[in-house]
Amino acid sequence: MKRLNWGMIGGGEGSQIGPAHRLAAGLDAAFVLSAGALDHDPAAGRDFAQRLGIAADRAYGDWREMLAGERNRPDKVDLVTVATPNATHYEITKAFLEAGIHVLCEKPMTVTEAEAEDLVLTARKAGRICAVNYGYTGYALVRHMRAMVARGDIGAVRLVVAEFAHGHHADAANADNPRVRWRYDPAQAGVSAQFADCGIHALHMASFVTGQEVATLSADFASCLPSRVLEDDAMVNFRMDRGTVGRLWTSSVAIGRQHGLTIQVFGETGGLRWAQEQPNQLFYMPLGQRLQVIERGEGNLSPEADRASRVTVGHAEGMPLAFGNIYRDLAEGIAAMEAGRAPDPAISLYPRAEDGLRSIAAIHAAVRSAAGKGEWVDARPKLFR
Numbered sequence: 001m002k003r004l005n006w007g008m009i010g011g012g013e014g015s016q017i018g019p020a021h022r023l024a025a026g027l028d029a030a031f032v033l034s035a036g037a038l039d040h041d042p043a044a045g046r047d048f049a050q051r052l053g054i055a056a057d058r059a060y061g062d063w064r065e066m067l068a069g070e071r072n073r074p075d076k077v078d079l080v081t082v083a084t085p086n087a088t089h090y091e092i093t094k095a096f097l098e099a100g101i102h103v104l105c106e107k108p109m110t111v112t113e114a115e116a117e118d119l120v121l122t123a124r125k126a127g128r129i130c131a132v133n134y135g136y137t138g139y140a141l142v143r144h145m146r147a148m149v150a151r152g153d154i155g156a157v158r159l160v161v162a163e164f165a166h167g168h169h170a171d172a173a174n175a176d177n178p179r180v181r182w183r184y185d186p187a188q189a190g191v192s193a194q195f196a197d198c199g200i201h202a203l204h205m206a207s208f209v210t211g212q213e214v215a216t217l218s219a220d221f222a223s224c225l226p227s228r229v230l231e232d233d234a235m236v237n238f239r240m241d242r243g244t245v246g247r248l249w250t251s252s253v254a255i256g257r258q259h260g261l262t263i264q265v266f267g268e269t270g271g272l273r274w275a276q277e278q279p280n281q282l283f284y285m286p287l288g289q290r291l292q293v294i295e296r297g298e299g300n301l302s303p304e305a306d307r308a309s310r311v312t313v314g315h316a317e318g319m320p321l322a323f324g325n326i327y328r329d330l331a332e333g334i335a336a337m338e339a340g341r342a343p344d345p346a347i348s349l350y351p352r353a354e355d356g357l358r359s360i361a362a363i364h365a366a367v368r369s370a371a372g373k374g375e376w377v378d379a380r381p382k383l384f385r
């Protein structure tokens with residue numbers, strides 16, 4: 001397969017998510033990091049890009065300069081990853097899609113539902129891929145969990161319980177740290193902080209694993225640090241479109257919790273539990289039998305899990321490899337489009353702009369519900385009602 005040119009916007013030196021993207025995109029030798037506007041500080045971005053091996057003329061000071069520099073090059077970037085703070089995602093993603101460049105946008109995809117809807121329609125019109133980085137869905141055992149639910153191993157799903165609770169923003173003395181502050185600033189983060197930052201990973205995971213969409217929800221938001229305008233803790237009850245009951249807790253003040261993304265699914269004939277901090281084990285409880293521990297990489301897993309698993313059983317796989325599975329799906333999707341052929345059906349699992357839109361609609365529904373003392377509201381995007 002021809003190596004694809006890859007560009008990054010954001011993900012500068014010291015950023016949280018930039019290194020995971022660079023590791024992931026490099027895993028299968030499908031992408032070459034060819035261009036970047038990596039930092040809000042143009043000089044720092046240019047300097048860091050060149051230290052990462054990007055040629056000086058493609059180490060840009062900002063994304064508009066990058067778009068102008070790339071759009072007419074014969075070797076222009078095929079895919080751009082947008083890993084900047086939330087409020088900038090929309091205009092950057094839209095501009096690159098309109099220039100005919102595929103985009104992997106960080107979550108939350110946009111701030112408003114109208115913007116998210118516009119990106120879905122822009123990607124369709126441009127005939128380009130707009131993916132959203134719900135990267136934890138790239139884990140082998142998350143894909144296996146989905147396959148087990150889909151083939152009926154636990155019967156009809158009664159209940160899904162999702163959590164994403166960490167304690168890294170609990171220190172009031174650290175609230176002004178620039179990497180923490182933007183997440184609680186409505187001008188940069190949008191209408192929600194913790195639910196939009198972490199809760200939507202858990203909510204998307206609930207949909208991914210059950211194969212159902214969120215229909216209605218009721219939310220309770222709290223700002224445990226009173227200086228925060230936006231919430232740092234949320235409890236969300238929801239119902240899915242085939243009747244499954246959903247429970248979700250997300251927090252950034254849960255001291256002692258590290259990453260805290262877990263998903264549990266309870267059906268008529270069994271239960272499943274997976275936790276991001278122990279991603280190589282999936283706990284399976286068949287009704288009336290003993291607890292079973294499914295190991296990533298063992299024999300007789302689903303084709304989805306085998307495809308996503310990269311090292312032999314007993315060796316730890318982690319988050320950049322999960323993200324790598326998203327990049328590998330995108331590489332195949334882009335290559336298929338360029339060759340005018342149908343893509344490998346196995347790539348169907350990567351998260352798309354439609355998933356990003358569903359999350360943004362759910363964020364706004366949760367904000368409305370929380371303001372209305374937990375009233376139940378429609379969580380579906382207007383475009384899909």
Ligand SMILES: NC(=O)c1ccc[n+]([C@@H]2O[C@H](COP(=O)([O-])OP(=O)(O)OC[C@H]3O[C@@H](n4cnc5c(N)ncnc54)[C@H](O)[C@@H]3O)[C@@H](O)[C@H]2O)c1
Pocket residue numbers: 009010011012013014015016017018037038039040041062063083084085086088106107108133134135178179197
């Ligand atoms: N999918 C995931 O698991 C996951 C995890 C963490 C963060 N994220 C998302 O990734 C995005 C970035 O988060 P982070 O934690 O890395 O933030 P961060 O604050 O650690 O880093 C942001 C980076 O973007 C750069 N930047 C800011 N504005 C820019 C601009 N206009 N042009 C170019 N670069 C710019 C900054 O200089 C910095 O390098 C957010 O949308 C966040 O929600 C996703």
